[in-house]
Amino acid sequence: MVLRVPETPEHARAAVRAVLDAPHRRPAPTQAGTDEPDAPGSPDADTHAPFSAVCPHRMFEIDLTDLAEGRGLDTARPVGWRWLVHDGAHTIGAVEVADVGGGHPVARFTEGPFTTCTDAAVATVRTLPQIERGYYELRLLHIPGLYTVALWLADLVGWQDLLVPLAPAPPGVQPLRPYPAEELAALLGSRGRRLAPTAPQP
Known part of the structure; x- marks a missing residue:
């Protein structure tokens, strides 16, 4: 499987x-050690001893109303970027960069x-035989x-997007399970309809 990251x-x-x-x-560093930071594996990763900012990916948001009305991932909007922060071999946090316009992030x-669960989600999807030959953008x-x-694997060849919910997940949703995007969007949309306020009648 190829996990593509757009140029940051x-x-x-x-x-x-x-x-x-x-x-x-x-x-603060978790402890002084001799482990070298993981190789970022990307020209867009930035390293600052003892921390490494790795695995850059775009962040998207979707409104509960859009899910409740069945509009799905087409209405998700990009809101910025996220890098995982490693201390040695361990993810200890992330840096989120919000795009607020004007060139001043x-x-x-x-x-x-949600941050520490991302590594487990990436490891999960890498083991899936049905997407070994896929080409996805990590979001x-x-x-x-x-x-x-959720980790969003956007299928760049148009077969099927996948969503992997991170823990903690809402009731009825299994964390770290790869869902077809339409299936999870429908499930969350159903929950959203129960939670969304009812519009006043004319």
């Missing part, structure tokens, strides 16, 4: 470097289960209205 913009890479270079904005270091999909984040 220079302003986003500069924002990542600024976060990792700022002592008050970056994490907003970058922040984030932690939590992240955020559904704020459901507090849901």
Whole structure:
């Protein structure tokens, strides 16, 4: 399987470097060790000892209303970029770079289960025999209205997109299970219809 990453913009890479270079904005090392950081494997990865910013991928958001009304991933909008932050061989967080327009990105270091679960999600999809010969773009999909984040494998040859929910997942959704995108969108849309406020009648 080929996981494609579009060329990352220079302003986003500069924002990542600024976060990792700022002592008050970056994490403290977990421990002093001799392990070398993982090779980024991408010309767009930035390394700052002892941290490595690796695996850049675009972030997308979709509104709960769009899912509830069955419009699916076509309405997902790009909102920025995310790099995983490694301390040695371990993911300890991520740097998210939000595109706010005007060429002035907003970058922040984030932690939590959605970040650390990403490695497990990538490892899961790499083992799937049905996509060994596929060609996918690695993305992240955020559904704020459901507090849901999923790894999004966008099929670049038009067969079938996959969504891999990260833990914690909403009730009825199995984390780290690769879902056909339409199946998971329908499942989340059904939940969204139960949660979305009812529009007032004319």
